[in-house]
Every structure is written in C-alpha cells, then in structure tokens.
Amino acid sequence: MTVTIYDVAREAGVSMATVSRVVNNNPNVKPQTRKKVYEAIERLGYRPNAVARGLASKKTTTVGVVIPDIANVNFAEVARGIEDIANMYHYNIILSNADKRKDKEIRVINTLLEKQVDGLLFMGGAVTEEHVQAFRTSNVPIVLCATTDEQGTIPSVDIDHEAAAYDAVKQLIVQGHRSIAMISGTLQDPSNGFARYQGYKRALAEAGITYEENFVRIGNYKYESGIEATKYFLELEARPTAIFAATDEMAIGAIHCIQDYGLNVPADISVISVDNSRISSMVRPLLTTVAQPMYDIGAVSMRLLTKLMKKETVEQAKVTLPHELITRASVAAPKASK
Amino acid sequence: MTVTIYDVAREAGVSMATVSRVVNNNPNVKPQTRKKVYEAIERLGYRPNAVARGLASKKTTTVGVVIPDIANVNFAEVARGIEDIANMYHYNIILSNADKRKDKEIRVINTLLEKQVDGLLFMGGAVTEEHVQAFRTSNVPIVLCATTDEQGTIPSVDIDHEAAAYDAVKQLIVQGHRSIAMISGTLQDPSNGFARYQGYKRALAEAGITYEENFVRIGNYKYESGIEATKYFLELEARPTAIFAATDEMAIGAIHCIQDYGLNVPADISVISVDNSRISSMVRPLLTTVAQPMYDIGAVSMRLLTKLMKKETVEQAKVTLPHELITRASVAAPKASK
DNA sequence: CTGTTAGCGCGTTCAA
DNA sequence: TTGAACGCGCTAACAG
Numbered sequence: 001m002t003v004t005i006y007d008v009a010r011e012a013g014v015s016m017a018t019v020s021r022v023v024n025n026n027p028n029v030k031p032q033t034r035k036k037v038y039e040a041i042e043r044l045g046y047r048p049n050a051v052a053r054g055l056a057s058k059k060t061t062t063v064g065v066v067i068p069d070i071a072n073v074n075f076a077e078v079a080r081g082i083e084d085i086a087n088m089y090h091y092n093i094i095l096s097n098a099d100k101r102k103d104k105e106i107r108v109i110n111t112l113l114e115k116q117v118d119g120l121l122f123m124g125g126a127v128t129e130e131h132v133q134a135f136r137t138s139n140v141p142i143v144l145c146a147t148t149d150e151q152g153t154i155p156s157v158d159i160d161h162e163a164a165a166y167d168a169v170k171q172l173i174v175q176g177h178r179s180i181a182m183i184s185g186t187l188q189d190p191s192n193g194f195a196r197y198q199g200y201k202r203a204l205a206e207a208g209i210t211y212e213e214n215f216v217r218i219g220n221y222k223y224e225s226g227i228e229a230t231k232y233f234l235e236l237e238a239r240p241t242a243i244f245a246a247t248d249e250m251a252i253g254a255i256h257c258i259q260d261y262g263l264n265v266p267a268d269i270s271v272i273s274v275d276n277s278r279i280s281s282m283v284r285p286l287l288t289t290v291a292q293p294m295y296d297i298g299a300v301s302m303r304l305l306t307k308l309m310k311k312e313t314v315e316q317a318k319v320t321l322p323h324e325l326i327t328r329a330s331v332a333a334p335k336a337s338k
Numbered sequence: 339m340t341v342t343i344y345d346v347a348r349e350a351g352v353s354m355a356t357v358s359r360v361v362n363n364n365p366n367v368k369p370q371t372r373k374k375v376y377e378a379i380e381r382l383g384y385r386p387n388a389v390a391r392g393l394a395s396k397k398t399t400t401v402g403v404v405i406p407d408i409a410n411v412n413f414a415e416v417a418r419g420i421e422d423i424a425n426m427y428h429y430n431i432i433l434s435n436a437d438k439r440k441d442k443e444i445r446v447i448n449t450l451l452e453k454q455v456d457g458l459l460f461m462g463g464a465v466t467e468e469h470v471q472a473f474r475t476s477n478v479p480i481v482l483c484a485t486t487d488e489q490g491t492i493p494s495v496d497i498d499h500e501a502a503a504y505d506a507v508k509q510l511i512v513q514g515h516r517s518i519a520m521i522s523g524t525l526q527d528p529s530n531g532f533a534r535y536q537g538y539k540r541a542l543a544e545a546g547i548t549y550e551e552n553f554v555r556i557g558n559y560k561y562e563s564g565i566e567a568t569k570y571f572l573e574l575e576a577r578p579t580a581i582f583a584a585t586d587e588m589a590i591g592a593i594h595c596i597q598d599y600g601l602n603v604p605a606d607i608s609v610i611s612v613d614n615s616r617i618s619s620m621v622r623p624l625l626t627t628v629a630q631p632m633y634d635i636g637a638v639s640m641r642l643l644t645k646l647m648k649k650e651t652v653e654q655a656k657v658t659l660p661h662e663l664i665t666r667a668s669v670a671a672p673k674a675s676k
Numbered sequence: 677c678t679g680t681t682a683g684c685g686c687g688t689t690c691a692a
Numbered sequence: 693t694t695g696a697a698c699g700c701g702c703t704a705a706c707a708g
Binding site: 352353354355356359366367368371390392393394395396 | 693694695696699700701702
Binding site for chain 3: 014015016017018021028029030033052054055056057058
C-alpha cells in the first residue's frame with residue numbers, strides 16, 4: 001500500500017541510503033543518480049514518513065505550543081507570530097489550549113513531551129515550581145511566551161507589563177487627572193493582572209495621589225466586566241475623571257457604559273488601556289492605548305526557540321519587547337477642576 | 339539518557355511486551371505484575387515515546403488542521419471548537435495557516451500527510467481539483483470545515499451561507515426597506531463571498547426589487563473596508579436605507595461611517611450582517627446579525643473526523659449547521675418613504 | 677560517490 | 693498470563 005524508501009531504492013536501482021541522501025539534499029550524490037532517484041520518487045508517488053524519520057533522527061521538526069485560549073484575540077495574534085516563524089524554519093506546531101489552569105497545563109506539557117517535540121513554547125498563567133519540574137523531566141528547550149517565571153531562570157519573551165500600565169496611567173496624570181480609577185484583571189495573574197495593577201499604583205504614588213480602594217475593580221478582561229466596573233465608578237459620589245482599563249475590551253466596555261449614562265468620552269471621563277488590539281480602532285472615540293506587540297512576542301519567542309533547538313548560543317535569554325503609547329481620541333484633560 | 343520501555347522491563351523484572359501491555363491498559367496482565375511495572379515506571383520516570391509508538395502502530399493520534407488565519411476571530415473560534423473535541427478524544431492538533439492561498443494549502447496538506455496525521459481538517463478557500471488530488475494521495479479521512487467542495491463528495495461541516503445572507507436581507511425587506519446595499523467579500527470566495535452575494539440577490543429578486551450595481555461594493559471582510567464601502571453609498575445621490583454587510587466587522591465599519599456623517603443608525607440607515615462574533619455586542623447600537631456557530635462548526639467537524647478515523651459509519655457526511663437571526667438594535671423600519 | 681549494517685522505541689503476533 | 697522475535701520506515705555511521 002504505502003510506498004517506502006525501500007521501494008524507491010529498488011525502482012531507481014540504488015540503495016536506500018542513496019535515496020535518503022537525495023531526499024535530505026545531501027550534496028554527496030552524483031547528479032545523474034539524483035535524477036534517477038527523483039524520477040523513481042515521482043513515478044511511485046513516494047512521500048517520506050516523518051514519523052520514521054523522527055524515530056531514527058530523534059528530531060520531529062515540530063514544537064509544542066501551550067496557549068491559554070486560542071479564541072482570545074491576543075493569544076491568537078501571538079500564535080500567528082509563532083506559526084509564521086515556525087513555518088519559516090520548517091517547523092510545525094502542535095497547539096494545545098490549557099485555559100491557564102495548572103493541572104491542564106502540566107498534563108499538556110507531558111503529552112507534548114511524549115510526542116517528542118523539539119521545543120516547547122509556553123504561554124500560561126503563573127509558572128510554578130510544578131511547571132519547572134515538568135520542564136525538567138525533559139531536556140528540550142523551553143521558552144516562555146508572554147509570561148515570565150519569578151526567578152527569571154527560563155528563557156522568555158514578554159513586555160514589561162508593569163511599565164506599560166505605568167505609562168498609561170502616567171499619560172492620564174500628565175493630562176491633569178488626579179482621580180483615576182482602574183479596571184484590573186485578577187491579581188492572581190502575574191502579568192496581565194498583578195503587574196499592571198502595580199504599574200497603576202506606582203504611577204499614582206509617584207504623582208502623590210493617594211490610592212483609593214473604591215477606584216479599583218477587578219474584571220475578567222472581557223467587555224461586560226468593563227461595563228460592570230464602570231457602572232460602579234459612575235455611581236460613586238465622587239466619580240473618577242479617568243479610567244485605566246487593563247485590556248482594550250474592558251476599556252471599550254467602559255466607554256460604552258459612560259456613553260450609556262449620557263456622558264461623553266473624553267470630555268467627561270477619559271479612558272485608556274493596554275493592548276492595542278484591532279478593536280481599539282473599532283470604537284468611537286478611537287481608543288488611546290499602550291500597544292503590546294503580540295505578534296512580535298510570538299515571532300521573537302519562536303525565533304529564540306529555534307536558536308535554542310539548534311544549540312546556538314543566545315546572548316539574551318530574557319527579552320523584553322518595547323511597548324508604546326498610541327494616542328488616539330479617548331483621553332483629554334479633565335474638565336476645569338473646581 | 340532517555341529511559342525506554344526496555345529499561346522499565348529490566349527494572350520490573352518482566353519483558354518489554356508486558357510493560358507495553360500495562361502502558362496500553364491491556365487487561366491481560368496480572369494485577370501484581372501491573373503494580374510492579376507501574377512502580378518501575380514511577381521510579382525511572384519513564385515516559386512513552388509517541389513517535390516510536392506511532393511508527394509501530396501506524397497511528398499518531400494527531401490530526402492536521404489547515405486554517406486560513408488563526409488570528410482571524412472567526413477561525414480562531416472554530417479552532418477552539420476543534421481542539422476541545424480533539425482533546426476530548428485524546429488527539430492533538432497540528433495547526434497550519436495557509437491564508438487561503440492554494441499553493442500554500444497544497445504544500446501544507448502534504449507536510450501534514452508526511453507527518454502521518456490520522457486525519458485532516460481543512461478550512462480554506464475554494465476546494466479545487468488540485469486539492470482533491472492532494473487528498474487522494476493518502477487515505478486518511480478528511481473533513482472540510484467551514485467550506486464545501488463543489489461536487490459535495492468530501493465530508494464537510496458548514497452553514498448555508500446563501501440562506502444566511504438571504505435571511506438577513508429578508509429581515510430588512512420585512513421591515514419595509516427597498517433600497518438595500520451590500521458590502522460583500524470577494525466573489526472569488528465561495529462561501530463567505532459568493533454565496534452571501536447570491537443570497538442577497540435572491541432576497542431582492544423575490545421581493546421584486548431590482549438589483550443595482552451601485553449598491554454593491556466588494557470589501558475585504560475588515561472594518562476599514564466597511565467604512566470605505568459605506569462612504570461610497572453615502573455619497574450616492576440616492577442613498578440606500580439599509581446596508582447588509584457580509585461580516586460583522588464591515589458592518590461595524592458601516593455603522594461608524596454612518597455616524598461619522600452625522601446620521602443615525604438605525605433611524606436613518608439600518609445595518610445588518612452575518613457572523614455574530616463577540617464584537618457585534620461591542621458597538622452602539624448593538625448589531626443585528628445572523629449568527630454563525632463557529633465554535634460548533636469546529637466541534638462538529640472534529641467529532642465527525644473522529645468517527646471517520648475510527649471507521650465508524652456516518653449517516654451524514656455533509657452537515658449543515660443552522661444559522662439564526664439575532665435581533666438587536668441596528669435595524670429599524672425606514673423613515674416614512676416619500 | 678555509494679552500499680551495508682545497525683539501531684531508533686515500541687506494538688504485535690505467536691508460542692509457551 | 694507472559695516472553696521472544698520481528699518489523700514499522702528511516703537515519704547514520706562505517707566501509708569501500
């Protein structure tokens with residue numbers, strides 16, 4: 001049924017070693033023989049079996065990707081960056097959703113390792129000791145993608161979430177705002193959650209603004225939770241003049257909520273966030289936000305992984321990509337403070 | 339370095355065949371021996387090599403997924419459906435972007451087949467003779483996902499794009515609209531493009547509305563192209579009273595464009611589309627749209643594929659999932675016609 | 677430049 | 693209930 005390298009060898013009148021050579025572009029083959037082999041391959045419709053090759057060579061040219069949720073636009077963007085570079089270096093990717101759930105993450109890591117991936121790209125929630133343990137059971141290179149471990153011992157590619165949040169809030173402060181609320185992600189999430197919250201606090205502290213419990217609500221990154229949080233703020237006797245949302249979606253929720261209350265963005269309340277996903281340009285007013293280069297995070301981490309897999313020496317095992325404030329139309333100076 | 343089944347056998351004092359049996363849950367093993375083997379596995383930290391297993395068993399428990407672009411929310415949603423079900427049946431997925439480009443699609447199909455996937459899920463542009471040819475070079479089951487082939491010979495899961503578009507336009511007509519414009523995708527695209535265009539025309543024809551060239555613009559599914567098309571419509575001496583967009587994004591572009599002209603949606607112009615992606619609820623007014631169950635398309639097609647891979651008999655090899663009109667706030671009756 | 681020979685790690689008969 | 697032996701399809705020395 002299936003035609004093997006052996007059939008090709010017979011058909012071409014050479015040994016299987018020779019066929020293997022031409023298939024793998026080994027230069028040590030006489031052009032004429034090469035031609036004969038190619039013809040035999042063509043005639044028989046031979047297709048190399050990558051599994052057999054993987055067993056013999058101990059390389060599968062596939063990398064495992066652990067992702068929280070491919071249906072999330074940000075991660076999907078990262079995934080695209082990963083796949084593009086993987087493709088460029090002739091790797092395939094096995095993608096597994098783990099929803100930032102530790103048990104699922106560990107399980108997935110193990111099956112990926114069973115499949116003998118040549119490398120692992122990990123995007124997830126916190127990187128715990130258990131994770132590190134799981135990584136250690138194998139010696140395929142790992143790179144953390146859009147996350148970091150506490151000790152910073154594992155190669156990683158991410159942005160500085162704390163600084164990004166800081167920059168966003170700082171922008172509000174520069175415009176003259178002093179009463180700034182935040183819609184945060186869960187503080188359990190080290191990057192999107194906790195770090196951004198820290199950036200918010202640092203910016204306030206630096207400006208001598210006292211932190212207020214009432215001005216921080218925890219959302220779940222989604223649109224609806226942005227609305228919920230904003231409702232809360234609007235019902236406060238002393239409303240904030242600006243809102244910093246940890247994600248674009250929550251920011252847009254905030255904008256719509258404010259508008260639904262008959263108020264104007266940014267005249268009455270300014271809104272800023274971090275992400276710069278496509279939807280930040282799909283809202284009125286256009287959303288001012290700090291850009292997170294998701295595609296690049298994916299691309300750079302995959303590139304880093306290829307180097308690691310080829311055992312090339314890498315100078316920087318922990319790369320922090322730059323973020324950038326994208327000024328659009330959702331931020332303005334507060335109304336004349338009374 | 340790596341511990342093999344053989345090491346476990348020695349450690350447990352049994353043969354490798356026995357180890358293989360316990361690892362694969364073969365019942366023909368004395369509980370006591372099973373225990374010994376498990377202990378040895380634990381002690382040595384043995385992890386089965388899926389590549390070797392794949393070579394020996396001719397099954398890899400991985401399926402290939404050809405997708406246009408994982409960064410596209412709709413496809414990402416499908417992918418999530420696929421992965422969830424795949425995971426449920428203990429399959430892994432190799433994901434490859436092909437951007438609806440035939441050459442890339444064919445190339446990707448081939449490398450996936452080289453990797454000995456147990457099945458293939460194909461999402462792409464048109465399914466040409468060349469595609470069918472490529473599929474035939476192997477006998478792993480294929481299912482088309484969110485696409486169909488002309489002859490309908492390959493198993494597939496999709497919605498009826500023509501009918502979905504028809505229903506959307508019909509809704510406009512029922513509300514009293516007679517001058518309805520369409521922002522279409524490229525007519526080269528059989529499902530999202532051509533079929534929806536056909537549905538639009540059928541609804542018009544059925545209502546005795548004459549088709550107007552000026553009322554159809556071709557977009558690229560994206561927000562900006564929705565804006566562009568709508569600008570064109572608004573500059574017409576005889577503006578349409580309603581716009582049907584082939585995708586949510588273009589519809590939102592239309593809404594914003596209309597609003598930027600100082601007009602009101604739906605009072606001045608109604609907007610409807612097909613998709614019901616998350617963003618359709620992230621706009622003011624809320625977008626009325628025909629829901630396309632992307633997640634389900636992925637889930638159902640993967641489920642179908644598992645049946646095919648197990649050589650179970652399937653009654654329905656061509657399934658059409660239902661679509662549904664989601665009435666929100668972007669459609670209203672036209673202003674009193676003069 | 678080409679062929680021979682071993683494995684790669686595991687599933688799977690077939691006997692025992 | 694267990695073990696011995698073979699083979700899956702290919703790469704990688706090693707000879708020649």
